[in-house]
Amino acid sequence: MECLPGYDVLYFGDTARTPYGSKSPSTVIKYAIENTEFLLSKGAQAVVLACNTASSVAPDILRRRYDIPFFEVISPAAEMAVQSSPKGRIGIIGTRATVASGVYEAVIKKLRPEYRVFASACPLLVPLVEEGWLNRPETAMIVKKYLRPLKSKQIDTLILGCTHYPLLADLIQAKIGRRVRVIDSSKGAANKLRNLIEQDADFQKCLNREGRYRFFVSDTTPQFESIARSILKRPIQLETYAS
């Protein structure tokens, strides 16, 4: 919405089946296909997989199945990390599924085979963010514990490999140390989409620009509505689609 003002946005949050980070690849792929079918049925012309777990296992399969552009959040973050890492020592934090996929390591090694990559799964951070425990001492202790192995490897760059983690960015920066550059994996994907739109006139023409935003979720709870409002800083109307 910030990066491409005026373009229509269809959002689907699979709130009924969240979190994805503890699921197996085959289940995440199955859900990613179902979610794509839903967005296509609502008229989507391009899809951003705004979830590191889905981005880590589903893009190749989705691209083979559907003839629209798919954007994932991993390659852009890996590219930004590689450019900002003078020592070539990059850390990654993510869900269990994202870390197990090894996809960040693969993308970084392809760009810079000599770089060292260290990953740490942080499965409790998503529930802590969902609870809104952003400034609690318990959260600080847990973040510190998760970052310890990366700190001991003397990384100079840290990728926040999960869409929830930017909400903990200040805490993570404090615990990993001020000299480590922290990379948010979400912004790169939006920029890539903007680049495609700017470079491809035919693609641009097929996109709606009525500034219409629709937010679909597969389950509605008061907790989710309040978190969505605090992140988007605007009143939103949620529509329910049972996945």
Place this chain on the structure above:
Amino acid sequence: MECLPGYDVLYFGDTARTPYGSKSPSTVIKYAIENTEFLLSKGAQAVVLACNTASSVAPDILRRRYDIPFFEVISPAAEMAVQSSPKGRIGIIGTRATVASGVYEAVIKKLRPEYRVFASACPLLVPLVEEGWLNRPETAMIVKKYLRPLKSKQIDTLILGCTHYPLLADLIQAKIGRRVRVIDSSKGAANKLRNLIEQDADFQKCLNREGRYRFFVSDTTPQFESIARSILKRPIQLETYAS
């Protein structure tokens, strides 16, 4: 398995869509119906809703739809709590959905209208248990924080209103204080099922007693397999059924 040795058991864990405790009632009911259909297709003659969240919203609807006995975990725990509470001050901890349903309060007030009931939602305990963080200082801090409002109400009995919490029973007992009786909500349901079997000869006759156990899950991860083995203390073979 301990309470009714020899009887066949079909287990279905909806691991793909877990946790239920943060979902809305309508989604939990929809999933409970789908899960029941699956168990019926495998030959179930009675169903135990071994989940407080599902027990708090789904039993009435399931009983209207299906002509087999359903057992939930809430009434038996409420009955045990009422019998063990000399002061009539009962605390309940559970997921957000279970606490929001108010079902424990309703059942206890029906048994003893003069009793006082205090509930505290503990949404982070399920993720902590799933991570196996049973003896960590962070878990102790979080449990203490969740129990503080109940402690200040001087409860004499505490219901563990979620199937995950008995794994934290020692920690919870230590934090709530030795004089508070802690009630595990799971054992009562198994006892109720045994009572029905012992009292109803026709029902007993329709049950298989080949000692056959089948464990179905909707998603398999190495994490789940290791937790299941540590709880059941036996090697198990998981079968996958995509819900």
